Amino acid sequence: MDAVLYIGHGSRVKAGIDQAKRFISSCMETCRMPIQEICFLELAEPDIPEGIRRCVQRGASRIIIQPVLLLAAGHIKKDIPAEIEKAAKDYPDITFIYSHPFGVHDMIIDILIERIQEQGDAFSDDAFVLLVGRGSSDPCIKTDFQQIKQMVEGRGITRAFPCYLAAADPSFEEGLDFAQATGYKKIFVVPYLLFTGILMKEMEQTIRERNQGNQSFILCQSLGYHAKLKKLLSRRIEESIRSNDDEQLSYHA
Template identity: 50%
Template structure:
């Protein structure tokens, strides 16, 4: 029997974990005819853990478990942290076949969500507008490259200038991104958090946007985070099909160090 294990990041903010669970349940309902058993779990900061959810899959009779990281980009969590946990499970249950899928990554449909979040601000976009796309950040060059690619896709679709910055781990920082965006000739800057869920980072951004709007003769509009959008459901379902159908985009977890 085959099971699918959805691995979310987890958050200290209860609302964020609740949003993730509700979203995954919707994805599960769309795959219920194809997949016999499905579980949602978290890498950290929330329950159930990967080990607990994996064990439930085994107890239900799964002989093959397809694990899918519900992450925006291929950073350390997707490359190392999650595979390490799955390797532990492989050692504990050597008879179980584990297939590991890929994160959301650079997907054209994600740009549609960003565009919708800008429109949700109910502020009219004009030729005097630009966009500041804000990522969580990672030291991994692949993450930075992919984020730049997303910004380029967004710029082409909106025909607006798009700057990028990060909340941690790499440059430019959020503060520096605001400053640089403020130096542009455009007077209206849409600040879009490229984040899946609400949390401490959003609250920090809100405070800084309020401050800079008082300090500069520019209008910074903080848009909503991506959230678990209907379009994201489509992307996740396609990623599940990739891994359960054992395409070239999935990899088998063995009891040796593995990187996705």
């Protein structure tokens, strides 16, 4: 029997956990899999081993491991595969298929543009977009963000610049400094994050301190668990179902 195990990141903010659960539960309503469970990488329960155990206990013979994460970094390439390898030893009769995260996709760019447009400020030649990612030491994250920047600029936006909240350069503060130095009057700060939480609150405070001159820093909403993300997650699961045996337990780049 087939199962899907959805893996969220986890958060110290209860609202973030609740938001993730609501989104995944809504995805479960449209998924045809007979067994579906939710777990988290960290900071929330159940963890991955418990999520796998629950799938097996319910009669799963094949488990699609579906990360509910934006990009492929350390969690995707190391942490989750390590848990799958352990589970494969514990449950040798179970087939594990490792699915894609959301990745870089046109539907996510649609959401980014929507987050800018919903601010009600017309985007013009005197505006600038600062893309803010969580950050990672994995160099692929910067490559992905460069692609995201180009895709955003391909939607009629004159200038976009990526920066990161941690573990990568330029930092968020450096990004704000760069944006300020450009002289653009409107600077749209667009968080490439799934949900509001501690990081968003810190960004709000930093931007309030910057909004004291003739430039306007406009903090957009995070991506949130948008309907288009729900559609993309369903697509990732369907792709995994179609994958062949040689692709099991591997990350599809």
